[in-house]
Amino acid sequence: DGGITQSPKYLFRKEGQNVTLSCEQNLNHDAMYWYRQDPGQGLRLIYYSQIVNDFQKGDIAEGYSVSREKKESFPLTVTSAQKNPTAFYLCASSEDSSGYNEQYFGPGTRLTVT
Amino acid sequence: GQNIDQPTEMTATEGAIVQINCTYQTSGFNGLFWYQQHAGEAPTFLSYNVLDGLEEKGRFSSFLSRSKGYSYLLLKELQMKDSASYLCAVRLINTGTASKLTFGTGTRLQVTL
Numbered sequence: 001d002g003g004i005t006q007s008p009k010y011l012f013r014k015e016g017q018n019v020t021l022s023c024e025q026n027l028n029h030d031a032m033y034w035y036r037q038d039p040g041q042g043l044r045l046i047y048y049s050q051i052v053n054d055f056q057k058g059d060i061a062e063g064y065s066v067s068r069e070k071k072e073s074f075p076l077t078v079t080s081a082q083k084n085p086t087a088f089y090l091c092a093s094s095e096d097s098s099g100y101n102e103q104y105f106g107p108g109t110r111l112t113v114t
Numbered sequence: 115g116q117n118i119d120q121p122t123e124m125t126a127t128e129g130a131i132v133q134i135n136c137t138y139q140t141s142g143f144n145g146l147f148w149y150q151q152h153a154g155e156a157p158t159f160l161s162y163n164v165l166d167g168l169e170e171k172g173r174f175s176s177f178l179s180r181s182k183g184y185s186y187l188l189l190k191e192l193q194m195k196d197s198a199s200y201l202c203a204v205r206l207i208n209t210g211t212a213s214k215l216t217f218g219t220g221t222r223l224q225v226t227l
Contacts, residue, residue: 035217040219042201042217042219044217045215045216090157100145100162102147102162103215104159105156108155
């Protein structure tokens with residue numbers, strides 16, 4: 001079955017630690033995206049990647065980093081510089097970044113930092 | 115800047131019809147998506163409009179007026195499982211080839227008996 005996987009579903013970390021959230025897709029999609037979702041707010045774009053070895057900052061990239069070494073994988077690192085890291089993180093992919101292509105979302109990772 | 119407005123919450127009765135509105139002020143508009151999201155789960159795609167008019171897909175329809183910066187999602191024959199958040203997202207044209215989405219805050223729909 002094709003789809004997007006994110007692991008783990010729940011993640012707990014202490015303040016000051018970096019943490020990496022995984023996102024893998026087997027849909028052969030070129031474009032991948034990371035969003036965060038907070039209560040009462042819409043999804044906000046953190047980073048996106050149009051193609052392997054390329055990525056762009058979204059609207060709220062500060063305190064985050066990404067890599068895109070393989071087409072299937074787009075991990076997100078939440079660094080200690082991110083002031084409010086506790087959130088629901090969603091990864092998405094789309095066939096390519098031009099034209100009409102819906103984004104498919106993974107199940108999300110709920111990160112809690114204390 | 116980009117601004118997308120949706121009502122925060124709505125309540126409707128099972129079997130009824132409900133219309134969820136979305137208004138937007140954006141530059142470089144290139145289409146509007148509606149997604150459904152059940153609590154704690156991933157959003158799932160419902161519809162996409164890029165031209166003015168109504169797109170119908172089973173019990174769900176979506177309408178777009180580009181000149182008015184307005185869209186709505188119409189849900190007919192409501193079922194309890196339709197209780198979810200409905201997210202309006204505008205697709206923007208970027209200077210590169212990327213196609214970014216800007217999301218509204220979502221409308222939480224509660225379907226009651």
